[in-house]
Amino acid sequence: MSAVSDRLPVFPWDKLEPYKKTAAAHPDGIVDLSVGTPVDPVPDLIQKALVDAADSPGYPTVWGTPALRDTITGWLERRLGARDVTHRHVLPIVGSKELVAWLPTQLGLGPGDKVAFPRLAYPTYEVGARLARAEHIAYDDPTELDPAGLKLLWLNSPSNPTGRVLSKEELTRIVAWAREHGVLVFSDECYIELGWEAAPVSVLHPDVNGGSFEGIVSVHSLSKRSNLAGYRAAFLAGDPDVLGPLLEIRKHGGMMTSAPTQAAVVAALGDDEHVRVQRERYAARREALRGALLAHGFRIEHSEASLYLWATRDESCWQTVAHLADLGILVAPGDFYGPAGEQFVRVALTATDERVRAAVARLS
Template sequence: MNDDLRNLKPYPMVELARRKAEVAARGIEVLDFGTGDPQEPTAPHIRQALLDAVPAVSQYPTIKGLPELRTAFADWFARRFGVTLDPETEVLPTRGSKEAIFHLALVEIDPSEDRKTVVYPEPGYPVMEIGSLYAEADLHAVPMTAANDYRMDPSQVPADVLAKAKVVWLNYPHNPTGQDLPEPMWRAWIDAQQEHGFLLCSDECYTEIYFDEKPRSVLEFAREGVLAFHSLSKRSGMTGYRSGMIAGDAEVLARYRACRAAMGQAQTVWTQHASIAAWRDEDHVAERLRTFREKRRVMTDGLKALGLDVYDTRSTFYLWVRVPEGESDEGYTARLLDAGIVVSPGSMFGPGNAEFFRVALVPSVAGCEQALERWRGL
């Protein structure tokens, strides 16, 4: 086995599933605030679009995807961000953003080159790092903390790292903290991209889960040397469908498209039809947002009433909560687990985060209230 991979910790969500199964085996009903996979049903018209698209004869789908899908996404992007994309060249369907993030480094990184650093946020979504390891890139994690408001700032990254950076990942709204990026910092990243010539990749899968101002897309600020990664998983409650989209620099997308043919990452035709229905509709998105707003209110108020310090943010369905004084994240979350409450210890998102734990607003409002009841008993 590849030595770099042998030393990887278990994938965080796999570890969470293992712990959850352990508690369930003890006969305790588990309230799962671990993995970011909410339980609200997918809108009926999206499910129907999928069913209607299952053909009698099923043949290989294409990497490029159906023109109707690319147009539906480009139309949505123009409505949402005011940016016009060419559906022919500036849009590429994916099987969810996870695989697209993972595979990108395999295309962009040449391990024999000097310039092969991938820069990514920590705490953050682990796939940016893991994909880069598989591609034999050099890694540079940018430590973000409550002290710098979890805002990834190019001035925090040493100039020699930026000079060797091949890919820089941003993720706003940010998993796990829910933080957003202000406009001047988007512009600072575009300036850094233009100065150093790296590929600026923005993971935007949470832009539709917000409770105040609408989050921005990197493509509002530039297109050359820039890619935005979108997904229907969180926006439309379609994690099981595996449907995402990359938009941006046509030249970069052309080489990624060419390489993806061998990766076997074409979206199934029925998923593409369900995705068209999803990108063309905002009602179900507004409905989901109402639900998350309510769960967020219940959990934030409830945790604060328990004396816990909830980090103040405006987006995503995560709460980033400080571990009580004198406890470790592992110890505290293990105690919660004993009471059947699954949350993610901050350390799962990279070293230096042990003062926090993440609560994903997955259970229903009633489940949230039940969890708070148990929490009070601790």
């Protein structure tokens, strides 16, 4: 029997190590704009909630506390415009990456089933299909796919890596097509509160789904909007006929969000002010980096939302990575996200103000 790891591609970030060493050798140190990991402090009210819940000797529940579910449903209605959301419509998860990687397996997909995702996409969508031994298909427009055997359709708006936002009209058309063909839609909306030149819309909005959650689930994370990547805090929302069985499977698998993290999520989703403050930080960094990249000869496409600038000099992405590494700046090569990204790099906004100023100086 072959090892499960044999089904997977080489872990892409390992290929970036030589360039990281080059960038780190810069006299003023590396400016790491590659991975996109938050660097700003966890807001005090969230830290306090975590500490106050630190004495949690018992097992947490997979479905989360009633307070957590109440907070999630309230946030969905307040921030996304969802309607008639109950506890049955939500499910906490242990960070969004584990969900993406294991969802096809937990849905019971396997050989002969198809999982589709955008042409330029977070690589874990493909990894999830491979782990389940399902087929994987990249698309430009999902409504042009052959629906035969298509069991899971991933949407990602705002997009990682491109920052592209699907309009309300596009989402409505895709959801209608998927329902017509019995295709389950999972919409990765982890960057939905980080729109800059567009206002992202959720598939949970009644203008998109017609007031029904049938066949649709959205994925949300607190990693970026609240700097909680280290907490592994995320949740699903949507069709209870999908979430109910997933809850049972995850109970058997012991996939529980820790009790202190659940308390922290209640505090985070209940407060909009820290999100506003963090957005302002990212907006300033985005403006500075965007201007510096354009002045340096880059072209930026999409990037109307999320925490990345999708940039190109119309050359191999690895040439661009090497060029920037010589300046002490590390970015992600676009081909990590599919062959269509081979001439682009992804530039993350997740560096301190001081490091962003250093990058701008080096690009000028």
